[in-house]
Amino acid sequence: MSKESSGISSRWVLLWVSCGLIFFFLLMPILIIVPMSFSPKRIIEFPPEGFSLKWYASYFANPQWIGSTLRSFRVAFGVSILSTILGVLSAFGLIRGRFAGKGFLMAFILSPLIVPVIIKAVSVYYFFNKLHLVGTEWGLILAHTASAIPYNVIIISSTLINFDEGLERASMNLGANRLRTFFHITLPLIRPGLISAGLFAFISSFDELIIAIFISGVKAVTLPKMMWDGIRFEINPTLTAISSILILLSTVLLLSSEYLRKGFTKKGGLELPR
Amino acid sequence: MDVFSSRLRSSEWRKLALLAPSILFITIFFVLPLIRFFLLSFFSPHLTLTHYVRFFKTPVYLMVLLTTFKISLLVTFVCLILGYPIAYLLGEVSPGKRNILLIFVLLPYWTSILIRTYAWITLLGSQGIINHTLIRLGILSQPIPLMFNDTGVVIGMVHVLLPMMVLPLYSVIVKIDRNLIKASYTLGASPSQTFRNVFFPLSLPGVWSGCLLVFIISLGFFITPALLGGRKSMMLSMLIQQEVEYIMDWGFGATISFVLLGATLLALFVYNHFIGLGKLMPGR
Numbered sequence: 001m002s003k004e005s006s007g008i009s010s011r012w013v014l015l016w017v018s019c020g021l022i023f024f025f026l027l028m029p030i031l032i033i034v035p036m037s038f039s040p041k042r043i044i045e046f047p048p049e050g051f052s053l054k055w056y057a058s059y060f061a062n063p064q065w066i067g068s069t070l071r072s073f074r075v076a077f078g079v080s081i082l083s084t085i086l087g088v089l090s091a092f093g094l095i096r097g098r099f100a101g102k103g104f105l106m107a108f109i110l111s112p113l114i115v116p117v118i119i120k121a122v123s124v125y126y127f128f129n130k131l132h133l134v135g136t137e138w139g140l141i142l143a144h145t146a147s148a149i150p151y152n153v154i155i156i157s158s159t160l161i162n163f164d165e166g167l168e169r170a171s172m173n174l175g176a177n178r179l180r181t182f183f184h185i186t187l188p189l190i191r192p193g194l195i196s197a198g199l200f201a202f203i204s205s206f207d208e209l210i211i212a213i214f215i216s217g218v219k220a221v222t223l224p225k226m227m228w229d230g231i232r233f234e235i236n237p238t239l240t241a242i243s244s245i246l247i248l249l250s251t252v253l254l255l256s257s258e259y260l261r262k263g264f265t266k267k268g269g270l271e272l273p274r
Numbered sequence: 275m276d277v278f279s280s281r282l283r284s285s286e287w288r289k290l291a292l293l294a295p296s297i298l299f300i301t302i303f304f305v306l307p308l309i310r311f312f313l314l315s316f317f318s319p320h321l322t323l324t325h326y327v328r329f330f331k332t333p334v335y336l337m338v339l340l341t342t343f344k345i346s347l348l349v350t351f352v353c354l355i356l357g358y359p360i361a362y363l364l365g366e367v368s369p370g371k372r373n374i375l376l377i378f379v380l381l382p383y384w385t386s387i388l389i390r391t392y393a394w395i396t397l398l399g400s401q402g403i404i405n406h407t408l409i410r411l412g413i414l415s416q417p418i419p420l421m422f423n424d425t426g427v428v429i430g431m432v433h434v435l436l437p438m439m440v441l442p443l444y445s446v447i448v449k450i451d452r453n454l455i456k457a458s459y460t461l462g463a464s465p466s467q468t469f470r471n472v473f474f475p476l477s478l479p480g481v482w483s484g485c486l487l488v489f490i491i492s493l494g495f496f497i498t499p500a501l502l503g504g505r506k507s508m509m510l511s512m513l514i515q516q517e518v519e520y521i522m523d524w525g526f527g528a529t530i531s532f533v534l535l536g537a538t539l540l541a542l543f544v545y546n547h548f549i550g551l552g553k554l555m556p557g558r
Contacts, residue, residue: 011465015363018359019363022359022360023360023375025433026379026382026433026436026437027378027381028397029382029390029393029394029433030381030382030385032393032397033389033392033393033396036396043401086296086299087296089292090293090295090296092292093290093291094293096289097286097289097290098289099286099287099289099290105293105297108297108300109293109296111305112300114538114539114542115304115308115535115538116493116494116496116511116534116535117494118494118511118514118534119308119531119535120304122311122514122515122518122531123307123308123310123531124303124304124307125518126307126311126314126524127307127310127311128307142303143303145303146299146300146304149296149299149300153296203384207387207388209386209387209388210496214518224386224388227392228497231388231392231501239392240396243393246385246386246389247385247389250381250386251381253384254377254384
């Protein structure tokens with residue numbers, strides 16, 4: 001018996017050690033970038049000697065960096081609003097409807113998921129060229145929204161599927177009309193789904209690079225596109241500062257969306273679709 | 275009865291109408307551009323198959339196709355080897371520890387691919403942290419090439435795609451009935467026999483969906499191979515960008531795109547055949 005239990009515990013040690021190494025591999029880039037952003041030197045070295053905020057200063061002092069950051073915020077905000085509205089409408093139709101051809105229509109709405117982003121980017125680029133939408137923020141919003149709709153339909157549908165329609169009928173029996181029922185009963189109940197869908201669309205658009213490489217042109221350069229150009233054409237430690245800010249932002253968003261979801265659904269669990 | 279059924283039908287029409295905005299949007303901004311682009315591969319300037327013939331008769335392009343499959347398979351395999359222990363551990367620990375460990379998986383997942391790839395450039399480059407450290411410690415005298423080759427691409431892609439292996443695997447592993455494991459021990463099986471004959475077979479649905487998900491995403495992957503790869507590790511996505519952005523041969527760019535899309539659909543067909551795409555949608 002003692003032999004067997006020591007066998008099991010050595011298995012556990014082995015499992016924890018190997019998982020520890022894999023977690024280290026997963027977290028290493030983040031653990032490297034953040035200290036490097038405080039390095040006073042231009043060359044890459046780790047661990048950095050000395051401490052300086054000059055790369056943060058060079059980011060905040062550069063109107064091009066700030067301009068592209070603000071543009072990414074505007075685009076991501078537009079995508080998150082537009083795709084959540086379209087997503088909630090479709091999710092209602094798909095979950096509540098019992099019409100013929102539903103499977104086909106669902107497949108149609110989810111179809112952008114299966115096409116590699118590079119193909120979506122190039123085909124939309126060709127199309128937008130003729131419509132003079134290349135190099136505009138609207139072009140970016142429209143192209144990103146087409147990619148975001150399927151995810152939002154999936155996220156919102158998973159909220160709707162557990163929704164008790166009896167609550168809506170009760171509200172209407174008590175004299176509320178359809179609109180009032182929607183705003184006072186349905187909307188508060190599906191809010192966690194809407195918030196995670198909106199946040200998810202926001203982050204996806206804010207981080208999106210491949211479509212932006214083609215649609216940004218020279219007039220509507222987003223933050224990821226500007227970073228991409230920076231990585232390819234020069235060694236610029238300002239990128240470590242921007243990366244650290246973005247890592248902080250995504251950590252805050254991840255934890256707050258978790259907090260919101262738990263607060264609303266009381267279900268726990270950390271699985272988020274992406 | 276008649277009145278009832280027609281009222282039912284009108285409410286169904288209303289629900290169908292809710293789908294209209296998304297369908298219209300996806301048609302205009304996804305399906306139509308894709309069809310127009312697809313036609314370019316056949317008409318430039320008139321109906322022809324020359325682009326496809328050129329692709330499949332030129333060794334360089336076939337090499338790119340082969341490299342794409344080779345790297346995608348390798349990435350999928352490494353992701354499985356690294357992802358399985360993580361998913362196993364997540365299924366065994368207490369919920370409190372599980373949430374902390376899940377944050378370790380989700381934090382890189384929510385960090386942009388570009389930033390993670392940039393971090394790998396600073397690590398793997400010939401002046402990068404790994405080479406620099408190994409030389410300073412006297413282990414190496416010359417920097418070893420870790421970047422602009424297959425090694426760099428696989429390391430970077432595994433890092434980006436590992437969470438996509440762990441999450442579907444974990445969702446299957448956590449639901450495995452632990453009484454079956456206890457029963458196997460009670461019947462005298464050793465831990466390794468139990469794992470081989472009971473636990474692993476029960477986790478196979480997760481293994482398949484994780485592997486096919488990672489494989490499909492790998493096929494069309496762009497950012498990481500573009501930054502960490504070299505000329506010899508070129509993938510289809512990089513070739514598309516090159517044709518369209520620098521050479522401006524739209525017809526041939528479209529052709530490569532549809533070879534890539536064909537490969538992706540083939541993988542999805544396999545997925546659908548063995549797993550079922552319905553699993554993507556909740557509650558079905």
